[in-house]
Amino acid sequence: MHKLLTDQPGEKMLLLGNEAIARGAFEAGVAVAATYPGTPSSEISLNLFQMSHESDFYFEYSTNEKVSLEVAAAAANSGVRSFCMMKHVGMNVAADAFMTLAYLGVKGGMVILSADDPFMFSSQNEQDNRYYGKFGGLPLVEPSSVAESKEMVKYAFELSEKLQEPVIFRTTTRINHSNGIVELGSITPPKTKGYIKKDPMNQVPVPAVSRNLHVKLLKNLKLAEEIAAQSEYNFIDGDGELGIICNGVSYGYAKDALKDLKLEDKVKILRIGFSNPLPASLIKDFLKGCTKVLIIEEGEPFMEEAVKAFAFEEKMELTIKGKDETLFSRLYEFDPVMVTKNIAAFFDIAYTPPEVPDLSNVPEIPQRPPNLCAGCSHRASFYIVKQAAQGMDTICPTDIGCYTLGFLPPLSMGDFLICMGASAGASCGFSAATDQKVIAFIGDSTFFHSGIAGLVNAVFNNHNLTLVILDNGTTAMTGHQPNPGVEMEKLGMEGYNRISIKSVVEALGVPKITVIKPFKVKKSIKAVKEALEFKGVSVIISEEVCTLYAKSLKTLKVRPFHITDKCKNHKTCINELACPAFFLKNDRVHIEPDLCVGCAVCAQICPENAILPLKNRE
Amino acid sequence: MDVTRLIIVAVGGQGNLLSSRVLGEAALLAGIPVRMSEIHGMAQRGGVVESAIVFGDAASSIISDGCADVLVGFEPSETLRALNKCNKNTVVITNMTPLPPFTVAIGRGVYPDLDQLQTLVKEKTARLIAFDAVALAKEAGNVLAVNMVLLGALIQTGILPLTADQIKEAIRTKTKKAFVETNIKAVDLGAAAAAQD
Structure with a gap:
């Protein structure tokens, strides 16, 4: 049995963030899950795919993110719970469906997961998808830890049903690809089949219908803000006249920093986990007791701009900073020392950052970039x-x-x-x-x-x-x-067309x-x-x-090649192909037999026909 | 409880993630708070895999430059590359068998001299434990058990709030049955190597 199907409430497991999220959806009774894979979200769908073979819920790899969102949207409008997950740039593909689905809303709970990638570990940009919450007028939640992820997925489904609209669940790579200890909860069996009632005046957004639906969306946004102000995921730690407002992984860094700086009694933290719409009343109350507030958020100044606007509305005189040349950057990801340093600087506290060794006499270390595999x-x-x-x-x-x-x-x-x-x-x-x-x-x-x-x-x-x-x-x-081009039979799976x-x-x-x-x-x-x-x-x-x-x-027939004495050292093989199975020893090319799979491409381009299958291999 | 920060660096395919997982499971068994973060961008394509493991009462799951209490490198040049994570109190454990990156093979870089590498690490950190983990893995019965050899050495140092028995228990319950015996032998050999160093 897949470990994430374990029906042992209270059992503790070490889970990857993406596993915790998949488990959360399962505990919530998800009925339909659809995705197009993309790092850092991929393990969520991989686990759901495997789990679906042994469970009642439906899972599919859709052609692209837009299709997956449409599949999930229809399922949720049929009254079942649906989950759709993608990497951050996938939201751009799905955006056309997303923006109008916001008007239509849903009946069953629907959660759209966007896995953002600050620092671009495996992406072409580091866009901050909290703006999709604002753009579409939909609620957005974001966890600070692996354990919280699982609980928050369940919360997102409930919130979606309460508001009758999709909820965005935003993660960053350091949530998706971190491991933490997670306590299993009870499993809600999924309601796998629903029914869609014909209701064109609410489900066919021609202009006359959409004009009403937009009114409904804005009304819901107001309601969502009231819920955000009461939400257990927006909470205050500590007390004092100095304030920090933070979200996501920055919360952990800020907590550790306050401990290191012995500021736990002087600085209070407002952790925002329900970040669109931002809870204006809660934030205004928080600001009222503060003389200085630091906003700690990776990516764009999403909260910072809003918080400054709230302070302006209330005519408050206090210093609010976040993105600043001397403080936090909009670039890349944060780390604990960076956050500690900025907290200390902003609140005028003495802090000596850890001493990094002087590496000036370390020779340049050859880069190890990823490469196409041997035999690719x-x-x-x-x-x-x-x-x-x-x-x-x-x-x-x-x-x-x-x-x-x-x-x-x-x-x-x-x-x-x-x-x-x-x-x-x-x-x-x-x-x-x-x-x-x-x-x-x-x-x-x-x-x-x-x-x-x-x-x-x-x-x-x-x-x-x-x-x-x-x-x-x-x-x-x-x-x-x-x-859609894959032979599913090779994976032992039936019922697909190629x-x-x-x-x-x-x-x-x-x-x-x-x-x-x-x-x-x-x-x-x-x-x-x-x-x-x-x-x-x-x-x-x-x-x-x-x-x-x-x-x-297990269909690969490995047949390693080697370079024979006929080699005249033209190095055409290594210079033209750069296969990782080649290595140079005393300026001669060799083939690592454990890496070579025998594609024989190098053998075909060798001007001396000097590359031959390795016989009598042990 | 006190916080202990561990960085493990390896080349894709060396089993770094499994060793991190064993440590995490051992911590879970021992009731020690643990958070781990892994970066494995295109690891299967020969890139670098880095794990950060934070034991004890902290909320962060990543480790800043200069903050590792212990660094374990599965490959000498990767150990050297990760020195920025260390400070003068860090203990460094490294396998000494090089896996030269492909850039070296095509003449776009020079692999560091291994003696110089050891001198540099020693000069900038508290202690270096360096040995041929591949040879010990072979001795244990599986060349791929380098990760377990290094885990053995790591536990022997006593820096982590975990015992060898807890690690072995995690190996018994959380790794493939067929390799349990070899893996445990590898841990013992790694521990013995670190004790001699």
Whole structure:
């Protein structure tokens, strides 16, 4: 049995934040959960996916975040509890549905989880999604610890049902990817089926309907603010004339700082866990007893601007600071010493930060950037396209996935990236605005997510471009989640249909379609050359399963290669491919047999045919 | 209770997260408050994995520069890279078997000299325990047990509020049955190595 299904209320478990959140949704009796995977949210859905096999609730990997939100919205409007989770930028994809769903509201509880990523550990931006709460006019809650996450998910479902509208649950990476001790609660069995009553005057937002719905939304916002003012998740610790207002992980850092600075009796903390709408009355009361208030929040000055406005409304004379060149930054994440230092500075308390060793005499340590795996089919595809495009003045838009790493030398295939699916759309723009040869790269999951629309556009407007679809049979980057092109039978799962990328591309009327097997290098280069020379839209589908995925499915046949005496040290292999299985010893290239899986791409490009399968391996 | 801060650094695939998990489970068994944070951006693609583990009465789950009481490095150059987390009182435990990053293989960096590396760590911290954990893992019966060897060394120092028995209990109940014996042997070998150092 999956550990998160354990029916032992009171039992304590060490859980990852994302596990605690999945457990919280399960305890709350979630009936329908839908997602598109994205770090740092991915383990929530991974656990729910696994749990759903042994439980009554429905889970799906949807095509993209917008679809997942629509699935959850419909489920909640049928009267069951639904949960939809995504990384922060996924909210941008889902925003169209989100903004109007706010008007429609829900019947069963619906929680939308946004996993923000301050410092961009695994993201292209660090947008602060608390603004989606404000933008959509919906309640937003955010936990400060792993243990609190689980309880707060349950609270979010209840709040959603009370207000009859979705609730946003916002996390940051340090919640998602922290572990803490969590006490299991009792499990509410899900109400798995609901019923949707036809009510077009409330459910079909044509202008005349929407004008009423917006009134309802604003009324609800007022009610939400009253609830926020009473909420157990907005609370005050301590007492004194000095104040701190904080949210999320900053609360923990502030607590530890006050202890270190022995300020626990002098500074009070208002912890905001229900942060949209902000509880104006509670905050105003808090400010009244204070002479100085420090706002500690990662990201944007979301609370700070509001708190200053509240003070202005009340004509209060006190110092309120947060984002400031001498205090907190809008950049990156905070840490305990940074918070302690700023609290000490703001309240004029002596503090000596820990002494960091003088590292000036430490030699430069070689970087260890992530790299495409040994035997990764993307490396072969990039090499092939690069060879086929020799002599062309190219521009290579790329997309979001492992293959983004192809932008690094020596492959250097990836010149322009915006967001999921943008390789296809941006290619159309480069085709219109330049005479360069446009060669775009997109993965299978990203193609289904939002690349198809760009390709439709390319065909319709007759752009001149080549789209290379890197089909490795899984959503590799986030941990091998299924996508519409995946063979679910291989995962031992029935009841799914598989969508063939080639059939989709054919159906769109793409005039030139080429399928390559990237581990057949010479044949592929020839085929790709033809596709690149085609004027108009050409699509190359490069089909080879992800090595790590094959390993996990136990279908990978490992056959390591080695470099024989015939090697004349051209170093073409290492210089062109940079496979991590290569290493240099006494200026000669060697292959690490424990890493090499035997894709044989290097063997095919060696000018001396010096790379051969390693026989008689122990 | 007092707060003890531990940083573990490793290369993706070295089993850092499992060793953190064992420590966390041992703390849970012992009734010691614990919070852990892990950063594993594309770890499967050969990147660095860092865990921060905070034992005792604190609310933070990450560790600022200069604040680690103990640093465990699974790879010597990663130990050196994490020196910013240490201070003059920090105890450092490191495996000495290098896993040179790919940048070195393609000539975009020079791997640090191992003797110099040890001198530098010693000069900036309270104590360095350095040994070949890979050899001991092999001796225990599984080259992948480097993480357990280092856990053994860590427990031997007595810095953590945990005992070897609690660690072994967590290994018995929370790791794969097939590896329990090897893992426990690895812990013992690591502890013996640290005792000699």
